[in-house]
Amino acid sequence: MIGLVTGGTKGIGLAIALALAKGGANVYVNYSSDEEAGERAVKELEAVSGFGRAVKADVSNPDDVAGMFQLIEKEQGRLDILVNNAGLIKDGLLMLMKDADWRKVIEVNLNGVYYCSKAALRLMVGNRGGRIINIISPSALLGRAGQCNYSASKGGVLSFTKSLAREVARLGITVNAVSPGVIETGLTEGMPEVLKKEFLGMIPLGRFGAPEEVAWAVSFLSSESAGYITGEIISVDGGLT
């Protein structure tokens, strides 16, 4: 099994990549700029499965994406699992939002899923099988003030997931989404205490999640056992939504 996790060198993405590797997959992780994190991720992957490869590509750039998939095709000739995890936030109230912040979030979070899924299908269709798992957000399901750009991008990915699932089901390819709530990563460490408290008050399980808890859901959806699940969303959010 060959897997690719976009934005897979840190945080949730890295946890997903490691979980796939533990499940026996040879995993490629993608990053856009932090080469050192790429190298660290490769070492961690190699320690788990003996294989790890980091590929630099901006998922919102079709030429970068083409290059990344050509590399995987050349080295492996196939791709079994694509996890569209790469994403970013540029929060701001809509009335004052910079157009560039709107565009950037849509380009990476939504267009990136389009470019990568499209390229991945060429490597999956011939195999009569494949798994695409898109990482979305409670923001797509509930909305969140200050996140019109982010929630629109993730809501787009949610609908994309549903449509593509119907489109490629007959080819043995499943397409699902995982929606992580507030997960302990580098991002939450820098979060103001007030915001942490606000979030904890909204989470029935009363704590933030661990990256591994998200990775488990992705790993399950990528497995043989999940072969009858498609177009589905699994929330890993402590009950938030």
Next chain:
Amino acid sequence: MEKEKLVDELRNLIVTRLKLDDVKPEGIEPGAQLFGGGLGLDSIDALELVVAVEKNYGIRIPDEDVGKEAFASVNALADYIARHKGGTATCDIGGPASSDIG
């Protein structure tokens, strides 16, 4: 002559890749409409054939406009392959990098 061979190869490819158990390769009329016609093939079947033809002949079907032309019939597909084989196949998997999402 070359084209006849290609047509035969393609008819075999269609039957084997799309697992058309009750269709004989020679039963596929080279000039007949391939998808949405008598063979009962649809656009999802076309995806499988796109990938198979790209792999076997080293060509690229970049988008649906080209796909419609190339997959109109077995004859059209043979012509398309003959014209593009080993040529300057594009590798457009993404489309324009435009930020126009509307």
